[in-house]
Amino acid sequence: MAKTKDKIKYGLLRLIDLSGFKIFDPPVRLIFGEDPQKQIRDIAKFMVLPIIFLTICIWIWHVVAPTHKTKSGAVPTPKKVLVAYSENSRYGEREQEKVKDFELTGELRIARIAEVEVKLVELEKEAAEKQEVSAKASKEGAAIIQSQIAPLKIQLSQLKGEVKIAKQERKTALETLAAKVAAKEESADAILTLVKQQALTTAAEKERKKTLEAQIKGIRDDPPESIKAAQLAANKVEDEIQHYKKRLDILNGNKEVRKAALLAKVSEAKAELAATADPEVVLAKSKAVLTNSKNADGIEAQKFAPNATIAWQTKRSLATVFVGFFIAAAVAIPLGIMCGLNRIVMACLTPIISIFRPVSPVVWLLIFQIIVGAFFLPDPAKHPLFVTLNSTYWFGWIKNPIAFLNTNPAMIFSACTVAMCALWPALVNTALGVSAIDKDHLNVARVLKLGFWSRLFKIIIPSALPLVFAGLRISLGVGWMVLIAAEALSSSDGLGKFVWDEYQNGSSQSFANIFLACFIVGIIGFFLDRIMIILQKLVSFDDGSATA
Amino acid sequence: MARPRRNTNPAMSYLEIDHVDVSFGPISDRTHVLSDIHLSVEENEFVAVIGFSGAGKSTLMSLLCGLQKPTKGEVRMDGNIIKEPGPDLGMMFQNYSLLPWLTVNENIRLAVKTVFPKLSKKEITEKIAHYVEMVKLSHAGDKLPHELSGGMRQRASLARTLSLDPKVLLLDEPLSALDALTRSELQEQILNIWEKEKRTVVMITNDVDEAVLMADRIVPLTMGPSATLADAYPVNMARPRDHHTLNDHPEFKRLKTEITSYMMGLNKEARAISKDVVPMPNVRPKDFSPPTAAPRLKNKVSQPTSAA
Numbered sequence: 001m002a003k004t005k006d007k008i009k010y011g012l013l014r015l016i017d018l019s020g021f022k023i024f025d026p027p028v029r030l031i032f033g034e035d036p037q038k039q040i041r042d043i044a045k046f047m048v049l050p051i052i053f054l055t056i057c058i059w060i061w062h063v064v065a066p067t068h069k070t071k072s073g074a075v076p077t078p079k080k081v082l083v084a085y086s087e088n089s090r091y092g093e094r095e096q097e098k099v100k101d102f103e104l105t106g107e108l109r110i111a112r113i114a115e116v117e118v119k120l121v122e123l124e125k126e127a128a129e130k131q132e133v134s135a136k137a138s139k140e141g142a143a144i145i146q147s148q149i150a151p152l153k154i155q156l157s158q159l160k161g162e163v164k165i166a167k168q169e170r171k172t173a174l175e176t177l178a179a180k181v182a183a184k185e186e187s188a189d190a191i192l193t194l195v196k197q198q199a200l201t202t203a204a205e206k207e208r209k210k211t212l213e214a215q216i217k218g219i220r221d222d223p224p225e226s227i228k229a230a231q232l233a234a235n236k237v238e239d240e241i242q243h244y245k246k247r248l249d250i251l252n253g254n255k256e257v258r259k260a261a262l263l264a265k266v267s268e269a270k271a272e273l274a275a276t277a278d279p280e281v282v283l284a285k286s287k288a289v290l291t292n293s294k295n296a297d298g299i300e301a302q303k304f305a306p307n308a309t310i311a312w313q314t315k316r317s318l319a320t321v322f323v324g325f326f327i328a329a330a331v332a333i334p335l336g337i338m339c340g341l342n343r344i345v346m347a348c349l350t351p352i353i354s355i356f357r358p359v360s361p362v363v364w365l366l367i368f369q370i371i372v373g374a375f376f377l378p379d380p381a382k383h384p385l386f387v388t389l390n391s392t393y394w395f396g397w398i399k400n401p402i403a404f405l406n407t408n409p410a411m412i413f414s415a416c417t418v419a420m421c422a423l424w425p426a427l428v429n430t431a432l433g434v435s436a437i438d439k440d441h442l443n444v445a446r447v448l449k450l451g452f453w454s455r456l457f458k459i460i461i462p463s464a465l466p467l468v469f470a471g472l473r474i475s476l477g478v479g480w481m482v483l484i485a486a487e488a489l490s491s492s493d494g495l496g497k498f499v500w501d502e503y504q505n506g507s508s509q510s511f512a513n514i515f516l517a518c519f520i521v522g523i524i525g526f527f528l529d530r531i532m533i534i535l536q537k538l539v540s541f542d543d544g545s546a547t548a
Numbered sequence: 549m550a551r552p553r554r555n556t557n558p559a560m561s562y563l564e565i566d567h568v569d570v571s572f573g574p575i576s577d578r579t580h581v582l583s584d585i586h587l588s589v590e591e592n593e594f595v596a597v598i599g600f601s602g603a604g605k606s607t608l609m610s611l612l613c614g615l616q617k618p619t620k621g622e623v624r625m626d627g628n629i630i631k632e633p634g635p636d637l638g639m640m641f642q643n644y645s646l647l648p649w650l651t652v653n654e655n656i657r658l659a660v661k662t663v664f665p666k667l668s669k670k671e672i673t674e675k676i677a678h679y680v681e682m683v684k685l686s687h688a689g690d691k692l693p694h695e696l697s698g699g700m701r702q703r704a705s706l707a708r709t710l711s712l713d714p715k716v717l718l719l720d721e722p723l724s725a726l727d728a729l730t731r732s733e734l735q736e737q738i739l740n741i742w743e744k745e746k747r748t749v750v751m752i753t754n755d756v757d758e759a760v761l762m763a764d765r766i767v768p769l770t771m772g773p774s775a776t777l778a779d780a781y782p783v784n785m786a787r788p789r790d791h792h793t794l795n796d797h798p799e800f801k802r803l804k805t806e807i808t809s810y811m812m813g814l815n816k817e818a819r820a821i822s823k824d825v826v827p828m829p830n831v832r833p834k835d836f837s838p839p840t841a842a843p844r845l846k847n848k849v850s851q852p853t854s855a856a
């Protein structure tokens with residue numbers, strides 16, 4: 001009993017160690033009752049304090065963000081980013097619902113239509129309520145605004161009156177002085193001073209007027225939160241209604257319906273074909289039968305094309321980064337091994353590595369767009385590569401698992417850019433790992449008289465593997481970072497494009513979306529790195545984790 | 549002192565180092581490690597080489613197994629110049645040279661599989677088990693080298709060398725990291741293999757007792773640089789030699805004192821030479837530290853404070 005408990009404990013601890021989440025070590029030990037005082041101290045130090053720190057950071061964000069106004073509204077607060085997350089996931093759900101609705105058949109479709117209709121009635125009721133609330137809120141809000149503005153307006157009109165009078169007075173003063181100067185009773189300097197003085201007063205008056213006006217405008221433009229919230233709630237329901245209406249449209253004209261319509265046309269045409277005696281009609285109807293039945297078959301392969309959701313963009317980014325990463329690994333590892341084995345190869349490749357490594361991904365992207373783009377001319381959509389990658393079925397019966405990615409040339413360019421930038425760390429590290437092999441290990445190979453290939457695979461590669469994986473880890477990190485930029489620039493669908501589109505969009509909601517994307521990119525990057533750390537630990541033999 | 553004569557038999561020996569020099573580094577800054585080495589080992593002979601640390605014993609071994617090319621002279625086995633290492637010259641490295649990503653069993657399997665490609669899987673497994681059992685590592689066969697103690701690694705390395713079934717066993721301090729008990733057991737194992745399967749063995753050791761117990765002939769290596777082999781001491785004691793009663797054996801006592809005093813003499817000589825080369829000034833370095841109040845203060849504080 002105690003033994004199995006220990007086994008579970010050490011298994012868990014080993015897992016924690018392997019995955020690098022060291023902070024979970026004390027709680028696990030605490031659960032198994034090992035030196036509770038020390039564990040609690042460790043938890044306080046390494047879990048509670050960091051959590052408090054993060055909370056403080058988020059709080060500062062929460063406080064500081066709204067104070068900075070930008071052209072696309074205030075900087076989003078943590079709450080707004082969370083709202084953006086939930087809205088994006090609802091958006092994703094909607095697209096999924098539409099895709100499913102398009103495929104529904106028979107009884108299920110009828111039942112779904114009924115469901116949607118019921119929901120629509122409910123929603124319309126809710127919308128009316130929300131609308132009312134919103135109208136009330138905006139009325140109240142307007143009253144509040146009015147009450148806030150009213151004193152300012154009075155001030156403003158007072159100011160205007162005062163200014164008018166002051167202006168008149170100044171004018172007369174100036175005119176009298178001018179007359180005196182003309183009569184040589186006063187010096188010319190006096191009038192110059194007066195003009196200067198008066199210009200200053202005028203400016204000051206204008207300034208006061210401007211500030212007041214700005215205050216009024218500020219209050220008008222920034223309605224109370226209650227109005228905004230009520231309006232948002234109303235809009236949300238309105239959105240939902242739009243969605244359900246759209247669903248109804250899709251359900252009433254989905255795959256099954258379309259196919260049935262076409263088949264009806266076919267049978268109608270067939271019937272007419274059988275009935276007619278006119279050769280021209282025969283010709284026309286037989287054509288109609290053929291095209292319609294062909295179209296009916298074609299519908300089977302049709303799919304509802306959903307809008308780009310953030311989940312889909314994420315998947316596409318991941319697919320692109322892995323394509324690029326594997327290209328990089330496939331090139332870098334063999335080249336690195338050759339470099340490490342042979343000083344001449346190393347000397348040949350060193351200039352290339354040194355010159356191309358510092359080149360910016362942006363430059364690579366442009367170069368690939370031109371060079372690789374040439375292969376896909378004249379019509380990329382008809383290029384066999386994309387036709388294959390995007391067809392629903394391969395060889396007519398294997399369901400294509402990557403059809404949903406909608407591969408296009410931009411994705412290939414981004415992948416190539418990722419590969420180009422991710423190549424170098426893997427290459428350099430592999431070369432280093434191979435050339436730094438322990439002489440003792442080579443001596444073993446010499447004593448055993450291993451041939452070239454067994455020396456390579458039994459001695460050199462295993463001993464270089466930890467460094468190779470260290471290189472691959474850096475490569476994947478670099479690749480992920482480069483990818484987002486490449487996607488933004490090449491508008492290849494993915495998180496980078498998502499950010500770019502939101503930036504172009506420029507509303508306050510899209511600002512929150514950019515923050516959301518920032519977190520998604522960061523979290524995915526973190527997990528990619530973790531995966532590579534685990535792989536690296538699995539192949540390294542110097543620490544205890546190699547056997548795990 | 550009756551010094552034994554060096555073996556100068558002109559007839560071809562089985563393993564022969566023929567007037568060999570070994571130097572390292574560029575001509576301008578050359579270290580002569582071994583100079584004018586001459587050693588003939590007969591077939592099935594057991595030769596022990598003893599010498600001080602850094603004298604060049606391991607270099608001598610590399611020479612014998614073909615890992616190190618002589619700067620001058622020739623190394624021959626069976627009349628043929630040794631051009632490259634091979635499994636016939638079974639070298640056990642001083643630093644074990646186990647492959648760290650393979651377990652003990654896998655390390656041995658790699659060796660056995662390469663040297664005996666025709667064996668079936670079962671035979672290979674049996675062979676591995678046999679040698680692992682011999683060095684008493686059966687319980688640790690699935691461990692990686694970094695999970696083993698120094699002595700266990702040494703035994704694993706010995707097992708791997710023995711598993712090659714080499715014609716010549718070249719053992720570089722094979723038992724140095726072991727406790728006395730394990731050590732004497734393994735000494736017996738090596739002697740067993742040597743006697744039963746008739747091998748030629750060259751063993752390096754820094755333990756005179758071990759050398760006398762095991763070897764037919766003991767060859768001292770003089771101090772480096774430019775170390776060379778001194779005249780050999782033949783061990784004329786009947787086998788099997790029992791290490792329990794060995795201490796009382798008059799021949800053992802004689803050899804031990806003789807070799808020990810010879811080695812001590814080498815050491816003294818070497819020290820005398822190094823003294824001549826670098827005369828150390830017999831002056832104490834001046835105290836450059838500035839006079840500070842701190843030490844005195846400390847002294848004062850450390851005085852009994854009862855007066856205060």
Ligand SMILES: Nc1ncnc2c1ncn2[C@@H]1O[C@H](COP(=O)(O)OP(=O)(O)OP(=O)(O)O)[C@@H](O)[C@H]1O
Binds near residue numbers: 572
């Ligand atoms: N590859 C090399 N390049 C330069 N000098 C070397 C090289 N190999 C050995 N030496 C030098 O040769 C001398 C002898 O080395 P060696 O390893 O043979 O000593 P050793 O007698 O085996 O010592 P120990 O008993 O400590 O193992 C040392 O001074 C060492 O610095």
Ligand SMILES: [Mg+2]
Binds near residue numbers: 607642720
């Ligand atoms: Mg040595």
